[in-house]
Amino acid sequence: MDNHTAKKIRGTLQADCSKCFGLCCVALNIMASSDFAINKTAGTPCPNLQKDFRCKTHQNLRDIGFKGCTVFDCLGAGQKVSQGTFNGQSWQEHPEIANKMFTVFPVMEQLYEMIAFTAEALTYHISPALKNRLTEQLEKLQHLADLDADSLLSLDIISCRMPVNELLLEASEYIRSELISSGHMNKNGKHCRGVDWMGKNLKGKDLRMTDFRGAYLIAADLQKADLRGVDFIGADLRDANVSGANLSTSMFLTQMQINSAKGDDKTILPPHIQPPPHWIQ
Ligand code: SF4
Numbered sequence: 001m002d003n004h005t006a007k008k009i010r011g012t013l014q015a016d017c018s019k020c021f022g023l024c025c026v027a028l029n030i031m032a033s034s035d036f037a038i039n040k041t042a043g044t045p046c047p048n049l050q051k052d053f054r055c056k057t058h059q060n061l062r063d064i065g066f067k068g069c070t071v072f073d074c075l076g077a078g079q080k081v082s083q084g085t086f087n088g089q090s091w092q093e094h095p096e097i098a099n100k101m102f103t104v105f106p107v108m109e110q111l112y113e114m115i116a117f118t119a120e121a122l123t124y125h126i127s128p129a130l131k132n133r134l135t136e137q138l139e140k141l142q143h144l145a146d147l148d149a150d151s152l153l154s155l156d157i158i159s160c161r162m163p164v165n166e167l168l169l170e171a172s173e174y175i176r177s178e179l180i181s182s183g184h185m186n187k188n189g190k191h192c193r194g195v196d197w198m199g200k201n202l203k204g205k206d207l208r209m210t211d212f213r214g215a216y217l218i219a220a221d222l223q224k225a226d227l228r229g230v231d232f233i234g235a236d237l238r239d240a241n242v243s244g245a246n247l248s249t250s251m252f253l254t255q256m257q258i259n260s261a262k263g264d265d266k267t268i269l270p271p272h273i274q275p276p277p278h279w280i281q
Contacts, residue, residue: 001135006122009138010272013075013116020078021090022053025069027102035068043102051092062278070278071259075116077108085149100149107152108145114164115141117233117252120272121171124251125178130171137167169213172231172251176209179229179249189229237261247273 026049029042040046048057048066055061061069081104082088091098118138122131141164144155176189189209198218202225209229217240224244233252237260244266247253258269259276269275 001122001131001138003123006119006138010116010119010123013112013119015074015076016079017053019083020053020074021082021092021101022049022055023078023081023102023105024072024074025049025053025055026091027105030068033068035066035071037065043099053090070276071256073254073256073259074105074109075112075255077105077112080112080145081105081108084146085152097149100153104149104152107155107157110157111141111145111160113254114161115145116254117168118164120252121168121175124171124175125182126171126174130167130174134167134171137164168233168252172211172213172233175251176211176229176231179209232257242267 022045025046026044027042028040030036030038030040032039038047046055048055050056055069057064057066061067081101082090085104085108086097086101089097091101115138118134118141122134122138126134141160144152144160147155189207189211191211192215193211194214194216195212196216197220198216200217200220203221204224205222206226207222207230208226210227211231212235213231214234216236218236219239220237220241222240222242222245225242225246227242227245227247228249230247230250231252232250232254235257237257239260239262241262242258243262243264245263246268248268248270250270253270253273255273258273263275263279265275265280267275267279
C-alpha cells in the first residue's frame with residue numbers, strides 16, 4: 001500500500017456523531033470521577049442523551065462535570081456499528097438488538113484503533129518488507145471490521161492485538177532510526193517506555209525520538225518541549241501541558257490523547273490531529 005492510500009485511510013477515521021446512535025453515551029460502563037459526573041452502567045443511556053441521539057448538554061459539558069465526553073474519540077467505530085454492522089437499525093426502534101449492538105461497539109472501537117495505528121505506520125518511510133507485512137495486517141483488520149455482529153463478538157481481540165503490537169513496535173524502531181540516518185533528526189531518543197513521570201517538569205526539554213510507549217505523563221509540564229519523532233502509543237497525557245510544544249512528527253499520537261491534554265495555539269500537532277475546541281476557548 002502506498003503512503004497516499006494509507007494517509008487517506010487514516011484520514012477517514014473520524015467520528016461522525018450524526019451517523020451514530022449515541023453508542024458511546026449508552027454502551028460504555030462509566031464510573032463517577034472528575035471526568036464524568038455520574039455512575040453509568042454499560043447499556044444504560046446517559047440521562048443527558050436525547051431521543052435524537054444528541055447530547056442535551058453538548059455546549060457546556062466541561063462546566064458541568066462531563067469533561068471526559070469532550071475527550072472521547074471512537075475514530076468512527078460508532079457510525080461503523082450503527083450504519084454498517086447493524087445496517088442503520090437503531091437500538092431505540094429495535095430494542096431486541098440493543099444488547100448486541102452495545103457489546104459490539106467496544107470490539108469495533110479496538111479494531112478501529114488498531115486500523116488507525118497500522119494505517120499511520122504505513123504513512124512513514126519504511127522498508128518494503130515491513131510495508132508488506134503492515135499492509136497485510138491492515139487488510140486483515142479491515143476485513144474483521146466488516147464482519148457481522150455475531151462474528152465480531154466471537155473475536156479474540158487480545159490475539160488480534162499481539163501481531164499488531166509487534167509490527168508497530170518494529171515500525172517505530174525503524175522509523176526513528178530512519179529519521180536519524182536521513183539527517184532529519186540528529187539525536188538518539190531515550191527509552192522511556194512505561195515511565196511514571198506524572199507531574200514532572202519537562203518544560204522546554206529536547207525529548208526528540210523518545211520512546212514514551214505506555215508512559216504516565218499525567219499533568220506533566222511539557223510546555224515548549226521538542227517532541228518530534230516521539231512514539232506516544234498508549235501514553236497517558238491527561239492534563240499534560242503541551243502548550244507551545246512541537247509534536248509535528250510525533251508518532252501514534254491520538255486525538256483522544258490530545259483532547260485530554262492542555263495546549264494552546266502555539267502547539268504544533270501532526271496533520272491528522274485537530275486542536276481541541278477547549279484549547280482555544
Ligand atoms: S453527557 Fe452527553 S456526551 Fe456525555 S455521555 Fe451523556 S449524552 Fe453523551
